[in-house]
Amino acid sequence: xxxxxxxxxxxxxxxxxxxxxxxxxxxxxxxxxxxxxxxxxxxxxxxxxxxxxxxxxxxxxxxxxxxxxxxxxxxxxxxxxxxxxxxxxxxxxxxxxxxxxxxxxxxxxxxxxxxxxxxxxxxxxxxxxxxxxxxxxxxxxxxxxxxxxxxxxxxxxxxxxxxxxxxxxxxxxxxxxx
Numbered sequence: 001x002x003x004x005x006x007x008x009x010x011x012x013x014x015x016x017x018x019x020x021x022x023x024x025x026x027x028x029x030x031x032x033x034x035x036x037x038x039x040x041x042x043x044x045x046x047x048x049x050x051x052x053x054x055x056x057x058x059x060x061x062x063x064x065x066x067x068x069x070x071x072x073x074x075x076x077x078x079x080x081x082x083x084x085x086x087x088x089x090x091x092x093x094x095x096x097x098x099x100x101x102x103x104x105x106x107x108x109x110x111x112x113x114x115x116x117x118x119x120x121x122x123x124x125x126x127x128x129x130x131x132x133x134x135x136x137x138x139x140x141x142x143x144x145x146x147x148x149x150x151x152x153x154x155x156x157x158x159x160x161x162x163x164x165x166x167x168x169x170x171x172x173x174x175x176x177x178x
Contacts, residue, residue: 007067007074010132011167014159020052022135022166026092033131033172036092038120045078045095045118046133050088053137054164058085061136061143061158063151064118068129071112076151077131078118079109081143081158107147109154116147121172128173137164 026034026046036042048062061081069075078095083106091101095108095118102108113119123129138161145154 006130009130009169010065010067010074010134010155011165014162017162018054018164020050020054020135020137020164020166022048022050022133022168024048024133024168027133027168027170029168029170031170033121033170037131037170038172039122041120043096043118043120044093045090047092048090048133048135048168050135050166053135053166056139057137057163058141059083059138059143060085060087061138061154062090063132063134063136063155065132065134066121066123066129067132068123068127070124070127073152076112077120078111078133079151079154080106081109081136081138081145081154082107082141085141107143107145109145109147109149109151112151123172123174125174126176128171130169130171133168133170135166136162137166139163 036044060083064078066075094101097117108116
């Protein structure tokens, strides 16, 4: 595999906010994503659980972003917001199109695949990409955008309404083509 330049992480340019904890039964920090989170295999959103978020949190948002995608702007794999503050865990598969396990009121915006669900890892052959799963503690119950809003517009709104952030980073490399 050739050495590739790493893009900055998605929060490198955002205002600093307190961090809190996110863990997963499906992903270890720094590990390789399992088949379940790969588009060609399971295409299943991971289980996530969070705690220690700031006082004043009124809802949560969850995203998965690939900063290493060869687009010049990264690639949004998952954009979910308006998760009620009473919900501090999403089961595996909550990001699927059937919305099983998704809390009432939560909104899936379209990802960069064009669907309103989790889209698994699918980097170009031979490239190793990072997948940044972020839980945002949000200062309002309703962020404002709707399900037809672009990931960038949701991110814009999150920039101004985030009280805290928790992130979990894993990576995945598609097999080389030859």
